[in-house]
Amino acid sequence: MKLYHSKGSPNSRRVRILIAEKGLDVELVPVDLGIREQASDAYKAINPRQVVPTLLLDNGIAIGEVPVIQRYLEEVSPEKPLFGTTPEERAVVGMTDRRIEAEGFASVMEAIRNTVAGLKDRAIAGPHSYAQIPDLIVRSKQRVANFYSDLEASLKTSAYVAGADFSVADITTLVTIDFATNAISMPIPETAVAVRAWYEKVAARPSSQA
């Protein structure tokens, strides 16, 4: 089993942290985004969307899309569960993770892809060209601000993002916050005290270095 990834890619980091939390043995294969290796014929053959990460199984099946890779790894290695342990827990974790991804992670990504000069005709990741839309930069940052205020309300009454236990939703949230801090200068607001306390706790886990 090999994970094609990039060290600087937040989506790759989401899978690396899960691998570290569960202590799995997965070979990491770097893809050099700087030279657009993700658009090479060799990489397109395993991921036609030309994005990292991709999990390549020993039988040749290639799995893309971060939450799908994470869920596959959980299914084949259920020890140290990160999606809960019952259908109801899996539903709550899955729902929460998807909302964090749509409202937080995707908003940061959208702000960057519509800003960076090098992505001028690639405002959406994938094989097709799309022009940048400057109005989206403003709107994406509003969405990140709302993501922080909604997260603060939620963490006031909950130890972790999807409930009492650390889960994949905490991984998505940690990566989103580091991504917003480093790439669009939107760190956790000073007033978001519950988010700050949660962040200290989660960033202290060894997996956060992955």
Added chain:
Amino acid sequence: MKLYHSKGSPNSRRVRILIAEKGLDVELVPVDLGIREQASDAYKAINPRQVVPTLLLDNGIAIGEVPVIQRYLEEVSPEKPLFGTTPEERAVVGMTDRRIEAEGFASVMEAIRNTVAGLKDRAIAGPHSYAQIPDLIVRSKQRVANFYSDLEASLKTSAYVAGADFSVADITTLVTIDFATNAISMPIPETAVAVRAWYEKVAARPSSQA
């Protein structure tokens, strides 16, 4: 178990078709989007994002997000599987469904939400206000056109969207095409012969009436 839904909501239809395919006994509770019942206090208590559908379990747990509801129903009622039957099959179906959703379904939704006068300050579903961005209408329609050409390439060599068997990815694709046809006047292109043949086959299933 109750599904809060709206007859005219494509996201609700995705769950209704799965229920019909699997022959499940789920009570349907209508939510009147015309009077913005989704923003009522009663509905917000079960879905703070104020969108349909929501699956309310008998123990009070509320599950939102279409693929999460679908996967929960599959887990508790595995007969007539719509996600495959092995971890590898579930990964391929999940990956394919997510791409159809992101590239097809979400593009149609984005075109509409940035167009319709009644959604002027609600360009993104949920509790927060976001202004419409006219440039997104153009870009969303380009994305729908690319969705059709990518789908045509895929269905030339595959009986169903995620492989040899009918799956939840076919449900998402059917609903996306009907949504594009009816809401933004983008039916299947004449040249997409494999998509047209697939559509005839899938639309003939009784579940498509759900």
